Amino acid sequence: MSTPPALFQPLQLRELTLKNRVVVSPMCQYSADHGVPNDWHLVHLGRFALGGAGLVFAEATAVEPEGRISAADTGLYNDEQQASFTRIVRFLKEQGAATAVQLAHAGRKASTRAPWLGGGPASAEQARNGETWTPRAPSALPFTEGFPVPRELTKADLAEIKASFVASAARALAADFDVLEVHAAHGYLLTQFLSPISNQRTDEYGGDREARMRWPLELIQEVRAAWPAARPLFVRISAVDGTEGGWSLEDSVAFGHELKALGVDAIDCSSGGVTPSIATIPDPKQHGYQVPFAQRIKREVGIPTMTVGRITDPELANAIVQGGSADLVALARPLLDDPNWALHAREVLWPEGLGDSAYPRQVGYAVKALKRAPR
Numbered sequence: 001m002s003t004p005p006a007l008f009q010p011l012q013l014r015e016l017t018l019k020n021r022v023v024v025s026p027m028c029q030y031s032a033d034h035g036v037p038n039d040w041h042l043v044h045l046g047r048f049a050l051g052g053a054g055l056v057f058a059e060a061t062a063v064e065p066e067g068r069i070s071a072a073d074t075g076l077y078n079d080e081q082q083a084s085f086t087r088i089v090r091f092l093k094e095q096g097a098a099t100a101v102q103l104a105h106a107g108r109k110a111s112t113r114a115p116w117l118g119g120g121p122a123s124a125e126q127a128r129n130g131e132t133w134t135p136r137a138p139s140a141l142p143f144t145e146g147f148p149v150p151r152e153l154t155k156a157d158l159a160e161i162k163a164s165f166v167a168s169a170a171r172a173l174a175a176d177f178d179v180l181e182v183h184a185a186h187g188y189l190l191t192q193f194l195s196p197i198s199n200q201r202t203d204e205y206g207g208d209r210e211a212r213m214r215w216p217l218e219l220i221q222e223v224r225a226a227w228p229a230a231r232p233l234f235v236r237i238s239a240v241d242g243t244e245g246g247w248s249l250e251d252s253v254a255f256g257h258e259l260k261a262l263g264v265d266a267i268d269c270s271s272g273g274v275t276p277s278i279a280t281i282p283d284p285k286q287h288g289y290q291v292p293f294a295q296r297i298k299r300e301v302g303i304p305t306m307t308v309g310r311i312t313d314p315e316l317a318n319a320i321v322q323g324g325s326a327d328l329v330a331l332a333r334p335l336l337d338d339p340n341w342a343l344h345a346r347e348v349l350w351p352e353g354l355g356d357s358a359y360p361r362q363v364g365y366a367v368k369a370l371k372r373a374p375r
C-alpha cells in the first residue's frame, strides 16, 4: 500500500500513537444534567469516532460547578460524571479513536445560557430555577456590559481551583482518557489571568507578563505532575486576545516556552474571547485563519502544535501538516456538518489506501458495495 498522505500518518506523543492527524475539536453541547454527560454526548462523540477521526475531544468540562459556562455544561468533579465519561470513553476506544477531555473553568464567563437561547448572561428564568451563580475571576471586571461583575479570587480560592483541576485530572485518568487538555483559551479563567485586559491584580499574580502567567503555569505544573508520564498533556491557548493592548502572539511564544519546559506535549492554538472584540484576529471567514499562530509557535518554541478554525477542505488540512505548520488539525463545525469528514478526506487524499477497515465493519461492506454499483 502506498505511503499515506501527511494527514493520515500516525503521530506518537509520549506512549500514545494517534492513527491520524484529524482531531475533533472540543464542542460544548449545553446538554448535561448537573454536569453529567448522557446519551446525547455518547452519540455526538461516538459518531466522530465511527467517522474515522484520530482523536476525539470531549467538550470543555468544568472542574467545579462554578466553573461551568452554563448550568448545562459537563463536569468532572463527582463519581456520577466520571462513570458516565468512562462509558463514553470505552465506546470511543472500541471504535479505534483516541480520546481527550478539555478541563475548564469559565471564571467571569460562567453562568451563561445556551447559544440557541440567545447566549450571554443567564436569564431571569434560569435565576428562578437556581441555575445561576456569581462568577469569580482574577479581577472584579465583567466580560462585557450586561454580564455579572465577578468576585475577585482570593489566594484561598486560587488554591482551591488548582486542587479542583488536579482532582479532575485524576478522574479523567480513572475514566481512561488518553489525552488531557487544559483550557487556557477563549477568555475563560486561565486566559483571564494571562491577559492584561482582564487581570488587574496587584499581587504576585498580576502586573507584567511573567506575573500574569504565574498562576496558570503553577496550575499546569500541578496537572502535569498528576497526569501520568505516559499520557500527553495539551494546552489550548488564545494566541492573541483580539483586543488592542491585550495578549499578543509574542506573549504566546513566551508562554509556549514555559509550557514546553513544564512537559506540555502540544499547544492547541486558537484565539480571542477575552472580550467580544476580534480586532487583532485574522478574518475568521478565511479558511485556516489561525494556522499562522500554530506555525509560529511550532517554529519558535519547537513544540508540536494543533491548529483549528474553518478548515473544511481535506487538501488544506493535509497541506498544513505536510508543510510543517501544525502537527494536528482540529475541526468543529465541519465535523458537525459531516461526522464522516475524516473518512471522506481519506477517500479524496488517499483512495488507494482505503481498505474495508477504514469504515466500521457494520457499514463498510455496504458502503463499498454502494460505491461499486454500476451507475
Ligand SMILES: Cc1cc2nc3c(=O)[nH]c(=O)nc-3n(C[C@H](O)[C@H](O)[C@H](O)COP(=O)(O)O)c2cc1C
Pocket (backbone or CB within 6 Å): 025, 026, 027, 028, 029, 059, 060, 102, 183, 185, 186, 236, 270, 308, 309, 310, 311, 330, 331, 332, 333, 334
Ligand atoms: C458548538 C461549538 C461548541 C464549542 N465548544 C468549545 C469548547 O468546549 N471548547 C473550546 O475550546 N472550543 C469550543 N468551540 C470552538 C471550537 O473548538 C473551534 O475552535 C472553533 O469552532 C473553530 O473551528 P471550526 O471552524 O472547525 O468550527 C466550540 C465551537 C462550536 C461550534
